[in-house]
Amino acid sequence: MRRVAVVGMFLESNNFARPVPERGFRNFVHLEGDEISGDARSAHPRAMLELAGFYRRMDELGGWEPVPIIVTMSGGGPAEHDWFDEVLGRSVAALREAGPLDAVYLCNHGAMTTTATDDGDGVFFAGVREAVGPQVPIVATLDPHGNVSDLMLESIDLVVAYLTDPHVDQVERGVEAADLLHERWAGMEPAMVWTRLPIVAPNVSLFTDAGPFAELIDRGIELRDDTIANISILGGFAFSDTSKNGLIVIVTGRGDDVGARRVAGELADLAWRNRHRFDTDAMPLPEAVERAVACGRDDALAPIVLSDLGDNTGAGGPTNTLWMLEAMHGAGARGVLIVNFRDRRVVEAATVAGVDATFTATFRGDDWQRGDDTTFEAEARVIALHEGPFVGRRGIVAGKTLECGPMALLELDGVRVIVTSRAAVGNDPIYAEVLGVDLSTVRTIVVKVRSSFPPAYDEFVDHVDMFFVDTPGRTSPVLSRLPFERLPRPVLPLDDDVAWENPFADAI
Numbered sequence: 001m002r003r004v005a006v007v008g009m010f011l012e013s014n015n016f017a018r019p020v021p022e023r024g025f026r027n028f029v030h031l032e033g034d035e036i037s038g039d040a041r042s043a044h045p046r047a048m049l050e051l052a053g054f055y056r057r058m059d060e061l062g063g064w065e066p067v068p069i070i071v072t073m074s075g076g077g078p079a080e081h082d083w084f085d086e087v088l089g090r091s092v093a094a095l096r097e098a099g100p101l102d103a104v105y106l107c108n109h110g111a112m113t114t115t116a117t118d119d120g121d122g123v124f125f126a127g128v129r130e131a132v133g134p135q136v137p138i139v140a141t142l143d144p145h146g147n148v149s150d151l152m153l154e155s156i157d158l159v160v161a162y163l164t165d166p167h168v169d170q171v172e173r174g175v176e177a178a179d180l181l182h183e184r185w186a187g188m189e190p191a192m193v194w195t196r197l198p199i200v201a202p203n204v205s206l207f208t209d210a211g212p213f214a215e216l217i218d219r220g221i222e223l224r225d226d227t228i229a230n231i232s233i234l235g236g237f238a239f240s241d242t243s244k245n246g247l248i249v250i251v252t253g254r255g256d257d258v259g260a261r262r263v264a265g266e267l268a269d270l271a272w273r274n275r276h277r278f279d280t281d282a283m284p285l286p287e288a289v290e291r292a293v294a295c296g297r298d299d300a301l302a303p304i305v306l307s308d309l310g311d312n313t314g315a316g317g318p319t320n321t322l323w324m325l326e327a328m329h330g331a332g333a334r335g336v337l338i339v340n341f342r343d344r345r346v347v348e349a350a351t352v353a354g355v356d357a358t359f360t361a362t363f364r365g366d367d368w369q370r371g372d373d374t375t376f377e378a379e380a381r382v383i384a385l386h387e388g389p390f391v392g393r394r395g396i397v398a399g400k401t402l403e404c405g406p407m408a409l410l411e412l413d414g415v416r417v418i419v420t421s422r423a424a425v426g427n428d429p430i431y432a433e434v435l436g437v438d439l440s441t442v443r444t445i446v447v448k449v450r451s452s453f454p455p456a457y458d459e460f461v462d463h464v465d466m467f468f469v470d471t472p473g474r475t476s477p478v479l480s481r482l483p484f485e486r487l488p489r490p491v492l493p494l495d496d497d498v499a500w501e502n503p504f505a506d507a508i
């Protein structure tokens with residue numbers, strides 16, 4: 001029996017969002033010991049799906065015994081450092097006490113900062129390496145929005161990043177990590193090379209259906225051959241605002257780095273040639289409101305989805321900015337559904353009022369660039385209430401257990417709002433459906449999501465009718481509006497005169 005420790009601290013930190021305390025993790029996903037194996041092997045896991053994929057493949061291949069330690073996961077700002085220290089400290093102690101280990105599987109996001117360090121994942125990975133010593137293979141999976149430091153890569157043997165955005169290949173990447181681990185055990189010596197470019201890509205330029213990042217990923221897939229164990233390309237997460245930000249190409253060779261250097265060199269070259277295409281294109285809010293008003297008036301127009309980019313839940317948006325709600329309500333738009341708005345007190349007030357009752361709802365919103373103007377009040381009718389949890393139906397969370405606490409569907413004239421007690425990425429039609437909404441009758445769906453909404457809603461709205469909207473917020477698509485402090489400068493797209501030299505030029 002090969003014994004494999006499983007550890008994960010999964011956080012994508014937005015430095016402009018509030019720090020995430022222990023409670024923020026425990027309320028989202030926090031698993032210890034056998035709970036981890038139970039969740040990973042369940043029909044509807046709560047944790048990230050690469051963990052489930054890893055377990056599935058390891059179980060298929062057989063001859064392993066998981067040594068599950070801690071998997072904790074949240075979204076938002078930097079982790080409170082005390083909690084980070086506790087998770088790492090307990091993981092290290094458990095690894096030391098675990099007895100002989102044949103490997104460690106690390107399932108982190110890769111863009112974690114803490115209130116004390118901007119390289120949370122690096123410190124975490126290094127701590128795990130120190131605990132198990134230099135001989136035990138460590139394989140890590142990462143999200144392509146991870147900001148990868150040298151310390152992270154120097155601490156592990158193998159890395160596997162998702163190849164898709166929206167991230168529909170999480171299970172497959174977990175499977176790949178398990179396969180690589182078995183190859184390692186069979187004697188394959190990984191030889192990892194990497195290069196980081198001075199490109200801090202806005203997240204709207206990192207899709208993998210089309211655009212510069214898609215071309216990079218596709219070229220990587222073409223360049224795979226027997227000498228290459230893995231190609232991971234990470235666009236990074238600008239909002240983390242770290243000194244290690246930058247698009248990174250990581251190639252792992254089998255046995256030696258000859259092929260890996262050539263492939264990394266070619267991919268980095270392609271990224272650099274396309275460097276000015278990593279930019280933002282979004283619709284101004286007034287234009288989005290105009291479209292929604294028109295859609296509400298004219299049934300002959302196709303329904304639309306609007307992505308409220310300034311309040312992207314998955315990227316640390318608080319899921320309660322008021323700009324979109326106010327603008328839609330103020331313009332008298334009809335047939336609008338906002339998925340989701342986080343306000344526990346509004347849900348409580350709706351629950352007290354009861355279904356069909358009308359009450360004055362006071363939405364308390366984010367204060368980012370709002371001064372004292374942080375509330376929005378309107379007469380609201382309670383259409384439906386739900387306690388949760390439920391299982392995702394469509395898109396990247398299909399099959400997962402979704403938990404957002406008690407929720408309410410309110411109607412404010414022509415604008416309906418799904419109000420949740422906890423922040424929840426509205427990337428599944430199920431949020432509306434459990435509240436009785438027939439999405440085929442909705443004219444404008446507003447989501448506080450950047451990436452994962454098309455595979456959720458494209459049975460109701462065509463991709464060409466889905467638009468990114470330039471709204472203010474902590475996840476603004478226009479990077480020049482954000483108060484970056486730690487990014488390496490100069491960097492694209494914020495600066496001119498950015499230079500870079502390909503370290504693998506001689507290998508191409």
Ligand SMILES: [Zn+2]
Pocket residue numbers: 143144145167
């Ligand atoms: Zn991501």
